Amino acid sequence: MSVAAATPPVETQEAAAWQRALERERAAALEFWRRFRKHRLAVAGGVVVLLVVAMGVLAPWLAPHDPAQANFLKRFRPPAWMEGGSWEHPLGTDQLGRDILSRIMWGARASLTVGAIVITLATTVGIFFGLLSGYYGGRVDAVIQRVVDILLSFPYLVLAIGLMAVMGPGFMNMVLALVYKEWVTPCRVVRGEVLAAKNQEYVEAARAVGAGDAHIMWREILPNTLSAVIVVATLRVAWVILMEASLSFLGLGVQPPTPAWGSMVAAGREYIFQAWWLATFPGVAILVTVLGINLLGEGLRDALDPRLRE
Amino acid sequence: MPEPVLDVRDLKTHFFTDRGVVKAVDGVSFQLYPGETLGVVGESGCGKSMTALSVMGLVPYPGRIVHGEIWLQGENLVRKSERELCRWRGRRMAMIFQDPLTTLNPVLRVGHQVTESIRIHYGDDGWWGDARPPGWTADPLGTKRRRLAWDRAVAMLEKVGIPAPTERMRAYPHELSGGMRQRIMIAIALSCNPALLLADEPTTALDVTIQAQILELMQQLKEELGTSILLITHDFGVVSEFCDRVMVMYAGKAVETGPLEAVLDHPLHPYTQGLLESIPRLGDRSRRIKPIEGIVPELHALPPGCSFCTRCPLADEQCATVAPPLLEIAPGHRVACHKVPVPAEVKGA
Numbered sequence: 001m002s003v004a005a006a007t008p009p010v011e012t013q014e015a016a017a018w019q020r021a022l023e024r025e026r027a028a029a030l031e032f033w034r035r036f037r038k039h040r041l042a043v044a045g046g047v048v049v050l051l052v053v054a055m056g057v058l059a060p061w062l063a064p065h066d067p068a069q070a071n072f073l074k075r076f077r078p079p080a081w082m083e084g085g086s087w088e089h090p091l092g093t094d095q096l097g098r099d100i101l102s103r104i105m106w107g108a109r110a111s112l113t114v115g116a117i118v119i120t121l122a123t124t125v126g127i128f129f130g131l132l133s134g135y136y137g138g139r140v141d142a143v144i145q146r147v148v149d150i151l152l153s154f155p156y157l158v159l160a161i162g163l164m165a166v167m168g169p170g171f172m173n174m175v176l177a178l179v180y181k182e183w184v185t186p187c188r189v190v191r192g193e194v195l196a197a198k199n200q201e202y203v204e205a206a207r208a209v210g211a212g213d214a215h216i217m218w219r220e221i222l223p224n225t226l227s228a229v230i231v232v233a234t235l236r237v238a239w240v241i242l243m244e245a246s247l248s249f250l251g252l253g254v255q256p257p258t259p260a261w262g263s264m265v266a267a268g269r270e271y272i273f274q275a276w277w278l279a280t281f282p283g284v285a286i287l288v289t290v291l292g293i294n295l296l297g298e299g300l301r302d303a304l305d306p307r308l309r310e
Numbered sequence: 311m312p313e314p315v316l317d318v319r320d321l322k323t324h325f326f327t328d329r330g331v332v333k334a335v336d337g338v339s340f341q342l343y344p345g346e347t348l349g350v351v352g353e354s355g356c357g358k359s360m361t362a363l364s365v366m367g368l369v370p371y372p373g374r375i376v377h378g379e380i381w382l383q384g385e386n387l388v389r390k391s392e393r394e395l396c397r398w399r400g401r402r403m404a405m406i407f408q409d410p411l412t413t414l415n416p417v418l419r420v421g422h423q424v425t426e427s428i429r430i431h432y433g434d435d436g437w438w439g440d441a442r443p444p445g446w447t448a449d450p451l452g453t454k455r456r457r458l459a460w461d462r463a464v465a466m467l468e469k470v471g472i473p474a475p476t477e478r479m480r481a482y483p484h485e486l487s488g489g490m491r492q493r494i495m496i497a498i499a500l501s502c503n504p505a506l507l508l509a510d511e512p513t514t515a516l517d518v519t520i521q522a523q524i525l526e527l528m529q530q531l532k533e534e535l536g537t538s539i540l541l542i543t544h545d546f547g548v549v550s551e552f553c554d555r556v557m558v559m560y561a562g563k564a565v566e567t568g569p570l571e572a573v574l575d576h577p578l579h580p581y582t583q584g585l586l587e588s589i590p591r592l593g594d595r596s597r598r599i600k601p602i603e604g605i606v607p608e609l610h611a612l613p614p615g616c617s618f619c620t621r622c623p624l625a626d627e628q629c630a631t632v633a634p635p636l637l638e639i640a641p642g643h644r645v646a647c648h649k650v651p652v653p654a655e656v657k658g659a
Binding site for chain 1: 366368396397398399400401404405407409412413414415416417418426427430431477480481485495498499502
């Protein structure tokens with residue numbers, strides 16, 4: 001009886017345990033942040049990515065003009081700081097008199113959406129086949145890896161252009177064309193991680209308590225591969241954004257009148273000597289975004305997965 | 311005699327490698343009775359672990375059970391499908407491995423891992439983790455199952471002597487000490503109340519002081535739960551503290567089995583004698599430690615006779631050509647050696 005009086009009720013104990021677990025979690029998060037923060041460039045990259053995302057999301061409210069609104073009286077207006085420019089169009093106007101700043105803001109949506117959708121789909125598919133390939137090995141592995149090898153032997157852009165030519169241009173077709181090849185990267189990464197993890201003793205221990213193949217793959221091995229997957233996925237977003245820009249530049253990607261950085265560069269190419277700002281600013285947007293994601297990805301890699309550091 | 315929990319009959323587990331057939335386990339037979347502890351002793355690579363893995367049905371590629379029967383609670387495991395074995399592993403037989411550092415998944419919480427076995431087996435062959443509440447009905451989302459698994463896991467952690475079990479459930483393995491992790495492994499192994507526990511060098515990776523604690527814990531749990539234990543070790547000290555019977559293995563074969571006292575006090579096989587003489591004793595400087603000369607022969611090229619004849623001081627012509635049978639010399643005490651005088655009544659039989 002005295003014992004019951006001395007020990008606090010179970011609910012209080014549980015609450016206290018939760019509290020301590022939460023504190024430990026917070027400490028772990030803090031440790032991650034501390035390691036990440038040491039990379040000043042990675043933090044800068046993160047800030048850039050956040051700004052670009054905010055720019056895309058808030059484009060309808062932030063953009064000073066309608067990105068599709070043509071005005072033939074205001075064609076080829078230079079940026080504000082040049083002679084003849086005005087703050088009404090800070091980055092000038094294009095050949096149809098549309099506001100370039102607004103178009104860049106709206107164009108961020110296309111790039112980021114394609115990047116996010118393609119990487120999400122590709123990572124899902126890649127994890128699935130990577131797990132199968134690494135876990136079962138043998139014939140399953142041979143078949144999957146030969147498919148991967150074949151896809152890797154195609155130049156990325158050529159394959160994408162070929163697929164787009166068959167399927168026709170357009171947003172969803174571009175996403176599919178990019179996923180078609182992009183899944184091999186996470187697939188290879190996951191396979192490698194699975195190969196390393198599947199001979200660990202904890203897998204044998206899981207088997208010894210009666211876990212089946214599916215359980216071991218998804219519950220035991222997959223969590224061990226996730227940090228590598230997150231890092232690779234982040235870095236590949238930059239690559240996919242470049243591919244989207246390339247396809248849009250070639251006129252296969254996002255179709256007018258939807259603004260996209262790639263198609264803006266393509267349109268501005270013709271006027272590069274008379275009005276350099278048409279092609280330059282969207283180009284700079286691509287550069288800054290891709291650089292930001294790459295820096296962020298490298299910082300994540302060092303903070304999340306020290307093994308991947310060269 | 312009661313029915314044995316585990317009855318292994320002439321088990322042969324061979325590995326088919328490029329260099330030939332490696333006979334890791336070559337004709338081993340033994341019984342394990344309810345509540346009994348059998349110590350399996352031998353050098354590295356003598357087939358101790360493979361015997362245990364054969365019982366679990368976890369022989370790694372390119373190995374395979376080629377002959378023999380493994381009867382657990384009256385059913386032959388060798389004849390069972392992988393699917394059936396999955397239902398038995400962790401439920402009827404469980405295993406503890408050597409290194410608790412690597413046998414816990416580093417990225418999953420302890421709670422996830424302790425409840426895993428219960429979640430997998432809950433409801434199998436009418437086992438409800440003795441926690442199924444009255445009026446328990448449908449559980450389509452598995453919430454009740456998870457809740458009960460959690461409660462039982464906390465109770466198990468308490469049982470293996472882990473302080474603040476609710477808190478430990480939410481910890482990751484790296485936050486715990488080696489002894490604590492091995493206690494957790496024991497909790498996982500015993501969480502579904504298996505009839506048979508296979509312990510593969512459970513204390514080798516631990517500090518000596520922790521070793522004693524873990525052995526004491528296993529002893530106590532064995533008495534409480536009535537689990538039969540197959541304890542694999544190379545440490546006669548552990549055997550003498552913990553086991554009821556001993557089986558000495560050499561090159562995939564059992565060379566001597568018997569009750570603990572009989573084997574330790576009157577070892578008959580030259581290999582057992584050698585093993586016992588190679589143990590250092592505290593405070594006895596007059597006695598030199600005698601190593602067994604030579605090394606274990608390659609398992610894919612064993613001599614036709616007694617496997618130990620290449621290292622045995624007593625070996626002669628007969629030992630090199632004829633394999634000695636395992637004969638019962640005294641009640642329950644069997645040995646496989648030509649050089650051990652066989653009592654007349656055994657010879658006649």
